[in-house]
Amino acid sequence: AQxxxxxxxxxxxxxxxxxxxxxxxxxxxxxNLFWYVQYPGQHLQLLLKYFxxxxxxxxxxxxxxxxxxxxxxxxxxxxSVQWSDTAEYFCAVNSGGGADGLTxxxxxxxxxxx
Amino acid sequence: xxxxxxxxxxxFRKEGQNVTLSCEQNLNHDAMYWYRQDPGQGxxxxxxxxxxxxxxxxxxxxxxxxxxxxxxxxPLTVTSAQKNPTAFYLCASxxxxxxxxxxxxxxxxx
Numbered sequence: 427a428q429x430x431x432x433x434x435x436x437x438x439x440x441x442x443x444x445x446x447x448x449x450x451x452x453x454x455x456x457x458n459l460f461w462y463v464q465y466p467g468q469h470l471q472l473l474l475k476y477f478x479x480x481x482x483x484x485x486x487x488x489x490x491x492x493x494x495x496x497x498x499x500x501x502x503x504x505x506s507v508q509w510s511d512t513a514e515y516f517c518a519v520n521s522g523g524g525a526d527g528l529t530x531x532x533x534x535x536x537x538x539x540x
Numbered sequence: 541x542x543x544x545x546x547x548x549x550x551x552f553r554k555e556g557q558n559v560t561l562s563c564e565q566n567l568n569h570d571a572m573y574w575y576r577q578d579p580g581q582g583x584x585x586x587x588x589x590x591x592x593x594x595x596x597x598x599x600x601x602x603x604x605x606x607x608x609x610x611x612x613x614x615p616l617t618v619t620s621a622q623k624n625p626t627a628f629y630l631c632a633s634x635x636x637x638x639x640x641x642x643x644x645x646x647x648x649x650x
Contacts, residue, residue, distance in 0.1 A: 430582075432582075435580065458637045460639075462641075468643075469630075469641055469642065469643040469644060470583075470630065470641040471641075472638065472639075475637075475638065477637055516582060516583065518583075520637065525571065525590055525634075526588070526596075527573050527575075527585045527588045527598060527639075528573075528583070528585070528632075528639055529585075530575075530582040530583040530584070531582050532580055532581055532582040533580070533582050
């Protein structure tokens with residue numbers, strides 16, 4: 427069975443600070459990796475995804491993530507956060523075929539202080 | 541506009557009553573999913589369906605039931621057997637490896 431671990435449940439940063447949210451997964455086979463964001467009162471949106479190829483993937487709103495296979499990690503980064511990045515962030519994984527649905531981490535609640 | 545529609549946005553029910561949450565998609569996706577979101581728990585898979593007239597239990601199916609009579613529709617029934625039904629419920633459909641989510645239904649059982 428797959429599992430996803432997000433290291434920080436709550437993160438508080440000031441505007442312009444750099445962000446890195448950790449995500450580790452446990453699954454030995456081929457995986458697809460995702461980061462989703464949920465802004466207050468809004469639905470879940472895809473930030474970025476990794477299926478194969480270049481392990482450094484760029485997403486929307488200046489976010490990027492790096493897949494490190496040897497560490498089973500897919501950390502999310504942003505060089506300079508904005509107040510509007512305040513949201514809940516979820517890392518998710520599914521196996522190569524994707525048919526069985528996504529396995530999510532418990533989420534990281536990010537608060538950006540002006 | 542193509543997308544996934546969940547209704548209603550907020551739902552209140554008395555304890556002991558069954559309640560059905562609606563999920564409709566016009567994306568022509570074969571696979572659909574129901575997740576439950578609780579604070580600090582992330583999203584957990586309840587049921588999924590890869591094709592019409594077929595569905596599978598997810599990680600937390602107890603106390604829930606689904607049907608998939610039409611490609612566009614995947615309703616979820618929260619039965620009285622679900623011990624802790626108050627939660628935020630998200631429906632999704634899948635194309636390839638990517639999932640698309642509805643806006644969710646917040647169910648409160650009093």
